[in-house]
């Protein structure tokens with residue numbers, strides 16, 4: 591087993607589970623079972639061992655088991671570079687509490703404990719979704735390398751809302767704007783720089799020859815923000831135009847992530863459904879490699895229904911890539927047959943009404 595991962599897991603009152611206890615002796619776990627048996631719920635519970643709202647980005651209150659109105663809890667015994675530690679996270683529906691080795695800590699501390707990245711079926715369509723979805727996708731990857739990125743983005747978003755409120759209220763006094771814009775300029779420049787730095791690093795990994803998956807070149811739609819001073823100047827000069835439209839028209843909040851599918855020489859948004867999926871898999875696998883390279887920690891991968899739309903060769907390539915990453919991974923699907931070639935390498939976990947794992 592790799593030196594970082596989850597060894598034991600206990601889930602209580604979470605979604606369809608009253609109690610679920612599992613131990614993972616293997617790096618690789620195949621989670622299978624019919625529609626609605628709780629595969630995604632299990633992956634979602636694991637994703638809460640990382641900062642944020644989990645893979646579905648649901649409200650914590652929706653995660654409480656509807657027939658047992660108690661707080662939900664996810665407990666895990668984890669290993670990082672051969673040191674064992676415990677994570678416990680729970681919520682009564684409002685915020686969520688996090689403990690590491692029994693000590694209450696801010697949830698952001700989880701990202702220095704474990705790295706978790708995921709694929710969910712809706713991500714297939716990321717190139718066709720809104721630029722906001724793509725920025726979120728990118729910012730989450732930036733966060734996987736730099737734990738301050740989420741805070742930076744949240745603070746910028748708050749300032750943006752404050753500025754937009756002034757614009758909507760038709761405030762013209764420049765001193766109100768300047769106080770906000772000075773802070774926006776610092777954070778906006780930082781967000782842009784960290785995104786660009788990440789995209790450059792990821793493009794280097796995406797270029798590596800040993801990758802079975804298509805080569806994708808990522809870029810940001812807007813020109814780089816050269817400095818915080820220039821961004822501040824832009825914000826000040828834009829005010830009249832922004833007042834007319836009641837919104838801030840330029841900044842990292844309106845940028846977009848674009849992909850170029852090198853083999854076909856087309857923008858990823860014009861690719862077929864399968865090709866779009868391959869491009870996302872390529873990006874996710876490269877993100878995992880980058881985390882390993884930069885943090886010397888293998889990230890845990892949660893892969894929900896990732897094999898749908900993949901042809902046989904691509905599917906086998908995916909399994910080989912996953913095994914060669916030497917990261918702990920959890921892969922789900924409805925049919926066990928899809929995972930035949932993993933039968934000697936993975937632990938198979940069947941979920942279903944009569945299975946002992948399910949409450």
Ligand SMILES: Nc1ncnc2c1ncn2[C@@H]1O[C@H](COP(=O)(O)OP(=O)(O)OP(=O)(O)O)[C@@H](O)[C@H]1O
Pocket residue numbers: 604605606607623624625626627628629630631632652653654655656657924
């Ligand atoms: N808060 C909750 N309390 C109880 N049950 C819930 C709650 N939230 C969701 N569920 C139920 O959990 C069940 C399992 O959902 P889940 O999404 O994990 O299924 P799945 O195995 O991934 O299915 P599929 O193959 O269709 O993706 C669903 O029937 C859903 O209605």
Ligand SMILES: [Mg+2]
Pocket residue numbers: 629630631894
């Ligand atoms: Mg599911």
